Amino acid sequence: MTISLWDKKAIFFGGKGGVGKTTCAASFSLLAAQRGIRTLVVSTDPAHSLADIFATTINEEGQLAPNLWGYEINPQKEGARYMERIKTQLQNVVSPIIMEEIQRQVEAAYSAPGSEEAAIFDKFIDLLERIETEFDLVVFDTAPTGHTLRLLSLPELLAAWIEHLIAQREKANRLMSMAAVGSRELKKKTDKPDPVLATLERREKRFRRTRDFIVDDQAASFIFVINAEKLPILETKKAIGILDKYHIPVGGIIVNRLLPPGEGGSFWARRRELERQYMIEIEQEFGSMILAKLPLLPDDIYGREALDKVVQELAKQITD
Ligand SMILES: Nc1ncnc2c1ncn2[C@@H]1O[C@H](COP(=O)(O)OP(=O)(O)O)[C@@H](O)[C@H]1O
Numbered sequence: 001m002t003i004s005l006w007d008k009k010a011i012f013f014g015g016k017g018g019v020g021k022t023t024c025a026a027s028f029s030l031l032a033a034q035r036g037i038r039t040l041v042v043s044t045d046p047a048h049s050l051a052d053i054f055a056t057t058i059n060e061e062g063q064l065a066p067n068l069w070g071y072e073i074n075p076q077k078e079g080a081r082y083m084e085r086i087k088t089q090l091q092n093v094v095s096p097i098i099m100e101e102i103q104r105q106v107e108a109a110y111s112a113p114g115s116e117e118a119a120i121f122d123k124f125i126d127l128l129e130r131i132e133t134e135f136d137l138v139v140f141d142t143a144p145t146g147h148t149l150r151l152l153s154l155p156e157l158l159a160a161w162i163e164h165l166i167a168q169r170e171k172a173n174r175l176m177s178m179a180a181v182g183s184r185e186l187k188k189k190t191d192k193p194d195p196v197l198a199t200l201e202r203r204e205k206r207f208r209r210t211r212d213f214i215v216d217d218q219a220a221s222f223i224f225v226i227n228a229e230k231l232p233i234l235e236t237k238k239a240i241g242i243l244d245k246y247h248i249p250v251g252g253i254i255v256n257r258l259l260p261p262g263e264g265g266s267f268w269a270r271r272r273e274l275e276r277q278y279m280i281e282i283e284q285e286f287g288s289m290i291l292a293k294l295p296l297l298p299d300d301i302y303g304r305e306a307l308d309k310v311v312q313e314l315a316k317q318i319t320d
């Protein structure tokens, strides 16, 4: 049985750049907040426009409306914090002499590609862990498709990788205790619990928990925003295929920026005809997944008054 969108704990908005992800994530979050759901809306797109659309600034985290808070993940800041955390953790397990060298290596690793991604991912898990205590729902306004799919596939990949590290560490520990037979000094050492192993196991549990959470269709859902145009349709088809591979549930599709009926010359008649053809394709491809169809509004979406128009449309169409 599928449960109502309003009972989910995390909803991701994805899709091609410019289709209206931020607009839809912000409006959906406002609607949830109005329904009494304590909501946190998070932007994982390094080019944030979440606070902008509310015509405000939040400086990382701040309140946007009653029952609604916003969080913009800052990759540089998260990267630096992440590095500090790792250094502190290491300090507890290695001797001060090699600490200096390790610090240099950690710093080098953190200017390497991929490290900011790791930091964003860590923050992502932190925010998910605030569900149920501080928030009922976390809505993610994500970066364009590729970036986000990678983020969502990380728990699976990292859990497997850490499992491998754990196996290696256990093997090394076993060899150590074998070598320690007969040496009381070594035996004392190897009998102590291994702090590195403990850290690895803690991280593995964290990744598995996240993985279990985002594949749970009672808890998490991925909503794609598309326009009635060729490329957003193609990209979304592909993305759904990839999410399927990782067993991440797709909760629906919002078709945004549909042309209003009306006059206009032959140019607009042509655009409307194109749109009609793409809508046929969208209905065939995604039919039952379509949650809402939103009109192109005369103004761009900036500030509460404009957002509220989209909220009203969503409220009419997303009823369960
Ligand atoms: N239904 C709509 N009507 C009018 N303008 C829209 C609509 N949806 C989005 N826009 C405008 O289109 C642009 C891109 O929307 P945005 O939500 O930022 O897309 P994304 O987050 O997918 O990149 C913004 O300028 C926004 O104001």
Ligand SMILES: [Mg+2]
Pocket (backbone or CB within 6 Å): 021, 022, 023, 045, 049, 141
């Ligand atoms: Mg955006």
